[in-house]
Amino acid sequence: MKTIEDCVAAALAGMAPDAQARFAVDPLATMRTDLGLKVTGADHLTEKRSDGGACDGLSFLKDGVILYAPTDNSRRENFTLAHELGHWLVEQVPEIFDWLFEQPAPERALETLCDQIAQRLLLAESSVSAIVGSGPIRARHVVDLYNATQASIPACAIALATRLPGLGTIIVVDTTTTFGEAENRAVVRYASVRPDPHKGWPKVYPWPGQTLPTGHPLQHLFSSAQTGPQQTAGVEIEPRALQQRSFWATPWGERATFYLDAVAVSARRVIGVLADTDLWGVERFHPTERRDFDQRPEQEITCCGQIRKVRGYPCERCGQIHCPVCGKCRCERRDDELVMCEGGCYLKFKPHLLVNGRCEDCR
Template structure:
């Protein structure tokens, strides 16, 4: 659907007198000529840390407003502003609005991918993208697209993800393994900004080199997806990582991939038991919440007060007053 809607959005620009080439050259200057849109430059703290781009769109204001982070790099500013402009167009282009309306939740998830694709299409000529990925998408080719154009890393990730032969991701990672941005293809589940990618085999790339093999991307909840082929390369303080479920562009040993996702396994000190959960990990300490008492490392009993403990001698679940202090043996033994 995205492949059909992006050209519709670009065509709409010409009907309202906007030249896509002018928009690519100076997004901020052109966007403010459309529908009286107001463009504000704001401090980073005014844009949520979880936002995948450095800007916000408010379509409920009259006139509509885009707030963009002033200290982002020029490339990221351009991509972010175009991303938010794409949200505005989703409300103005009838074909797009109708297509999203027919989807669950008004097509929110698809809309994010759509406006990313729109921004990338404006910034990166189609013939350049096709030429760069003629032999397939790997981490080195994503880096090459970034180095040979003025587009942001994020825009290059989106353009590359659209060329993947199967479901997967093209991620921009910081050296600590957290995602700066993650473009997806197919039915891959979205990976939010700041999600820590914990795949062990990624480590050589995060340390400044390259990495390639089979491992599991990590979702925002901390759950690991099914296994995927991956290729990663360090590039000027960031890492480009390409993940794909099938037909990788690089030489990969044919291997049966495990299609089962893997939950978060952890140990709860309050309950003295190991557990596996599919819930999101704590945003502060990064540890999963216990499925019994809700405890994590920084929020003991965060979801439900801990009122009992299992005795390690009689194996009964007893009220806390039945124990002395932190003892795991009840007072009857």
């Protein structure tokens, strides 16, 4: 597995094509009948996925049990079911976890992977192509795809983000009021990230739950949409759109440049496309800027009966990266082979050096 697309294909390969086709029509029946899963609606479900965030579900994968929160909006409910099915499909392919272990944030990478599986199950590629045409991906395409299909906003964002030519992300930002605060905060409700095809995940990218960085241009779109679509001579005008060179920043101060295409779809919601290259011809001059990516070293290790390449930070003692299966480095595996002396010295030795459980000094 080299890319997230490889993982999506491997996970979906475990589901028969006819079952995939039926899923888009009747997700519940397909999961229960074709896959034998126990899927139950839980009206008062409060525990949800913490690192993805566009679904209201919880799975007990070893038992084949999936709980979900039924919603009036069937699009959201279908996405939740597809996302949870993604987790189950991933569990059937152990090789995917080798890839996940190499990612800088494995839990977030897993949620992104399951989001993409959900999108593939719910949204036909032909529908996406009809909306996008031959031009670059734009924020307005998310709305157009939503209106033209039965897919949810997250599913539409995922489908379009996978078509970005390089590093980029599509985000959905909503305003919300936190208890005790006088003003609304703009918060990322959903983000579909496309890592760089060659360099992988950047260090700076938006993620659900993050507050819009101070001074970000998207903030201006909320004020422009406060009164909704305007009327001029009886013709409805689209809410204000925005294209410009912009940025994103992490809560701990790291910052990176992105080009931005965005649209305010309501007084409380803005959709934006962030890309590392100027897909829309926003500026004539494009300065070369350094972008930080995950730079953990790669190493070939032999462990758990396999030789594999893994990415991570090596142990300071033995210099080996931890195995993605057992989670141990060379010295930790060696320590597991040692036995503590029963003579009271509290030291560990290889078993053949002990006689009646005691080392040479304690005998």
